[in-house]
Amino acid sequence: MTEHMPRVRGRLTPQRPLADLTWLRVGGPADWLFQPADEADLAAFLAALDPSVQIFPMGVGSNLIVRDGGIRAVVIRLGRGFNGIEAADGRVTAGAAALDSHVARRAAEAGIDLTFLRTIPGAIGGALRMNAGCYGTYTADAFVSARAVTRQGKIVTLGPEDMNFRYRQTDLPEGAVLISAVLQGPPGDPAALEAQMAGQLKRRDETQPTKDRSAGSTFRNPAGFSSTGQAGDTHELKAWKLIDDAGMRGAQRGGAQMSLKHPNFLINAGGATAADLEGLGEEVRKRVYQSSAIELEWEIMRVGEPAR
Numbered sequence: 001m002t003e004h005m006p007r008v009r010g011r012l013t014p015q016r017p018l019a020d021l022t023w024l025r026v027g028g029p030a031d032w033l034f035q036p037a038d039e040a041d042l043a044a045f046l047a048a049l050d051p052s053v054q055i056f057p058m059g060v061g062s063n064l065i066v067r068d069g070g071i072r073a074v075v076i077r078l079g080r081g082f083n084g085i086e087a088a089d090g091r092v093t094a095g096a097a098a099l100d101s102h103v104a105r106r107a108a109e110a111g112i113d114l115t116f117l118r119t120i121p122g123a124i125g126g127a128l129r130m131n132a133g134c135y136g137t138y139t140a141d142a143f144v145s146a147r148a149v150t151r152q153g154k155i156v157t158l159g160p161e162d163m164n165f166r167y168r169q170t171d172l173p174e175g176a177v178l179i180s181a182v183l184q185g186p187p188g189d190p191a192a193l194e195a196q197m198a199g200q201l202k203r204r205d206e207t208q209p210t211k212d213r214s215a216g217s218t219f220r221n222p223a224g225f226s227s228t229g230q231a232g233d234t235h236e237l238k239a240w241k242l243i244d245d246a247g248m249r250g251a252q253r254g255g256a257q258m259s260l261k262h263p264n265f266l267i268n269a270g271g272a273t274a275a276d277l278e279g280l281g282e283e284v285r286k287r288v289y290q291s292s293a294i295e296l297e298w299e300i301m302r303v304g305e306p307a308r
Contacts, residue, residue: 006048010037018066018075021058023121024215024266026274027066028304030056030075038081039155039179046177047153049074055151056303057177060099062122063130063215068274069305076177078125087112090187091144096125096178100132103183108193113185114142118197119204121216125178130299131165135200140165144182151175168220168299209259213268218258218281219243219296239296240264243284246291253280266300278302 005012016033019025036042046055054073058064082097087110094103104118116137120127127139128146143165146158150173164171172178204210223237240263243249249263255272258280259265266281285296 004050005032006045008034008036008045009041011035016075018058018061018070021077022061022064022066022215024061024065024213024268024272024274024277026068026268026272026277028068028070028274028307030071030073032074034074034076035079036076036081039149042076042078042177042179043149043153043155045153046149046151051151055175055177057125059097059123059126060121063126063300065215065274065277065300065302067278067302067304068307071304078177078179082179083123091182091184093180093182094124095180096123096128098124100124100127104197105194107183107185108188108190108197111187111190111193113188113193114183115188115193115197115200116142119200124181128163128178128181129170129172130168131170132168138165139183142183142185144184146178146181148172148176148178155179207262209261209265209267212259212265214259214265215300217264217299218266219264219285220299222294222296237294238264242288242292242294242296246284246287248284248287251280251284253283256280258284273307274302274304275306 013033015029017029018027056071056073056075058075058077078097082095085094085098085103085106087106090112092103092107092112100117100120100122103124104114107114116133116135120132120134131139133139143160147155148158149155219239221239243263248258250260251258254276255268255270256276257267257269259267266277288294288296
């Protein structure tokens with residue numbers, strides 16, 4: 001098969017298991033895993049790749065269930081060469097593989113308030129794709145522009161109108177791979193921003209199962225917005241409250257469990273398969289609909305094929 005794949009300077013691995021690359025530690029192999037050396041390597045690869053071959057850009061696997069049969073595609077995973085962070089003049093330029101938490105900290109050091117990113121799991125590419133947010137602030141609020149490589153291998157710049165940010169959604173061109181973003185935030189005192197982030201981490205650790213294998217929030221809030229963290233925050237249309245009301249806090253299937261600490265967190269309690277996790281999630285959706293007539297939408301992305 002290698003003779004049909006373009007030559008690369010990075011690493012191209014056939015039949016690469018993906019479980020160890022996801023936070024939930026489940027999933028079968030990708031047909032190919034491509035880890036490009038740099039932008040030029042990625043662009044040349046996509047330009048030369050047979051257009052009929054599917055690609056799947058994968059971040060750090062923090063918001064992902066890869067099904068047990070794996071992915072019939074070239075999975076593209078950015079690493080070194082795509083994780084740089086530079087802060088100047090009220091703006092931060094970050095590679096798509098830069099972790100959200102690292103971007104928040106580097107920004108704070110430069111007196112730029114991107115503190116909302118501190119507790120969001122994952123990398124900037126995923127934050128852009130999902131319009132990640134918390135405490136009432138979203139990636140869209142900080143977004144200036146992004147660069148991406150199209151499926152045809154062209155490097156393009158995307159503005160807010162190209163992304164069309166919505167709650168947990170964007171309109172990226174089909175097959176495009178995000179490679180970097182420019183973000184801006186209000187000015188702030190570095191020490192005060194650091195203290196604010198420490199408070200956010202403490203609150204997260206008190207309310208979320210941060211020591212367990214999870215993929216962050218499992219379902220989107222039907223209310224259409226994230227928790228604000230404010231005293232007046234309402235919970236009627238929060239996913240966790242609906243799951244709790246449906247009696248599914250702590251529910252289990254195989255090695256999968258809805259967290260006892262935060263019922264909107266699906267965790268691998270030990271030895272779970274992707275089918276266990278997705279099956280439990282679907283059972284939760286069914287029970288919530290029976291209980292409240294509200295249909296929960298997955299926030300975790302599920303990709304690939306079930307085990308044969």
